[in-house]
Amino acid sequence: MSPSTSTLFLRIGGEPAIRNLVDAFYERVLSNPKLQPFFLDTPMDRLRNMQYEFFTAALDGPPAANPRPLSYVHFGRGITREHFGLFIDCLFDTLKDLRLDDATAREIISRLNVYADEITGSSNGSE
Numbered sequence: 001m002s003p004s005t006s007t008l009f010l011r012i013g014g015e016p017a018i019r020n021l022v023d024a025f026y027e028r029v030l031s032n033p034k035l036q037p038f039f040l041d042t043p044m045d046r047l048r049n050m051q052y053e054f055f056t057a058a059l060d061g062p063p064a065a066n067p068r069p070l071s072y073v074h075f076g077r078g079i080t081r082e083h084f085g086l087f088i089d090c091l092f093d094t095l096k097d098l099r100l101d102d103a104t105a106r107e108i109i110s111r112l113n114v115y116a117d118e119i120t121g122s123s124n125g126s127e
Contacts, residue, residue, distance in 0.1 A: 008060055021094065071119075079120050
């Protein structure tokens, strides 16, 4: 497959790259004092696996077997647009550290921004 027809999942390196991305990303997320409280009682192995499945599907890799709606998973957690923005900032910094080119990093961020309303519980841009 040429880069123009390959999925984003494959272009960045497939399963090993996504696993590496998720591990590096959560090191950064868990060091952020505004994001860390969301994960205090979270089994991190389970979260990493769920995030691997989410990133894989969002980047056109194989879909998860039984994905739960993001709105269900995040409901009632108090995640605001500010929190989502911090999460995306952590992701962008992680992508830079992993030496992905700027265009690829922005494409990944763009894919995840689509889910902001589901994650924050917003339907019209308000919090």
